[in-house]
Amino acid sequence: EAQLVESGGGLVQPGGSLRLSCEASGxxxxxxxxxxxxxAPGKGLEWVANIRQDGRDKYYVDSVKGRFTISRDNxxxxxxxxxxxxxxxxxxxxxxxxxxxASWGQGTLVTVSS
Amino acid sequence: QAVVTQEPSLTVSPGGTVIFTCGSTTEAVTSxxxxxxxxxxxxxxxxxxxxxTSNKHSWTPARFSxxxxxxxxxxxxxxxxxxxxxxxxxxxxxxGPWVFGGxxxxxxx
Numbered sequence: 545e546a547q548l549v550e551s552g553g554g555l556v557q558p559g560g561s562l563r564l565s566c567e568a569s570g571x572x573x574x575x576x577x578x579x580x581x582x583x584a585p586g587k588g589l590e591w592v593a594n595i596r597q598d599g600r601d602k603y604y605v606d607s608v609k610g611r612f613t614i615s616r617d618n619x620x621x622x623x624x625x626x627x628x629x630x631x632x633x634x635x636x637x638x639x640x641x642x643x644x645x646a647s648w649g650q651g652t653l654v655t656v657s658s
Numbered sequence: 659q660a661v662v663t664q665e666p667s668l669t670v671s672p673g674g675t676v677i678f679t680c681g682s683t684t685e686a687v688t689s690x691x692x693x694x695x696x697x698x699x700x701x702x703x704x705x706x707x708x709x710x711t712s713n714k715h716s717w718t719p720a721r722f723s724x725x726x727x728x729x730x731x732x733x734x735x736x737x738x739x740x741x742x743x744x745x746x747x748x749x750x751x752x753x754g755p756w757v758f759g760g761x762x763x764x765x766x767x
Contacts, residue, residue, distance in 0.1 A: 579756070581704075589696070589704060589747050591756040603754040606659055645694055645706035645749070646715060 546571040546647040548640050553652030560630050560656070566623040566640030566649055574618040576643035580625050582636035583651075592638070593625065607633075630656045660684040662750050664759035669767055670738040678733040678762050680748030686729035687750065693731035694749040695724055698761075704747065708733060738766050 552564040566578070580592040593604045593614040602614050613626040623640050637651040663681040670676035680693060687693060695708040706715060708724035711731065721737045731748055743766045748759045 581758075588745075588761040589698070589749075589758045591749065591758055594754075594756065601754070603756075605755065605757075639703060641706075644709045644715075645696065645704075646709075648703045648705065650703050 546642065548642065548647055548649035550638060550640055550649040550652040553638065553654045555655045555657065556630055557658050558631060558656055561626070561628045562630065562654060564625040564627065564638055564640075564652060564654070566625075568621045568623065568640075568642070571642065571647070573616075573621040573642075578614075578616060578623045578643070579641045579645070580614060580623075581639045581641055581648075582634075582654075583639070584633070584636040587636075590636075595623070627654070630654075632656050659755060660750075660752060660757055662748060662757045662759035664746075664748055664762045666760070667763045667765065669765045670735065670742075672738060672740060672766055674738050675734065675736045676738060676764065677727070678735075678746055678748070678764075679727065680731040680733075680750070680759050681729070682750060687726065687731045689726065691731070691750040691752070693724065693726075695722075695731075695733045696747045696749065697744050698747065699744045735764075738764075740766050742766055 547569045549567045579594040595602045595614045611629045615624045639651045641648045661683040696704040698704040707718045712724040723734045745761045747761045
């Protein structure tokens with residue numbers, strides 16, 4: 545059974561940085577596009593970024609371009625999201641999801657506040 | 659980036675049928691947008707019911723089906739159950755970036 549486990553969330557001050565990780569198991573990680581999706585408290589889902597199987601193609605929502613970087617390590621079955629210059633509006637639960645959104649993690653909470 | 663539109667709320671009677679729609683402000687929705695439909699219940703991570711317009715995952719109940727309808731993506735729920743009360747989100751691909759709709763809150767009443 546496919547499983548995704550996010551980690552790395554926490555409380556960070558505005559302007560700070562955080563790196564999220566997503567560890568995958570139970571499927572061929574290197575064969576799948578991977579995604580980050582977030583959900584602000586009480587709000588809807590927002591797609592954040594995705595990355596091709598070999599890491600060469602990456603796409604971002606406009607609001608995070610230049611601040612967030614998605615990456616992956618297929619040898620470690622792991623997906624990452626480096627978040628810099630964090631803002632209050634980045635506060636959300638961050639989920640990783642595999643191709644076809646066939647599996648979602650349980651999410652990790654990022655809170656940006658002073 | 660495009661805005662994806664959904665009904666804010668829908669209500670259906672138990673055993674009834676309801677259709678959710680998903681539109682794009684920039685163009686008609688086609689199979690090229692690979693429409694997805696996700697369900698989220700309070701306090702839970704989302705689960706995906708439909709991908710690529712009409713394909714179901716192994717866990718998708720048979721009462722859910724996806725299609726294209728009048729320039730929009732559609733999710734039809736036939737024979738609603740109390741456990742179907744949830745938020746439903748559509749997701750469209752724009753050739754790289756994806757965009758979620760604002761979500762539809764379904765009440766089964």
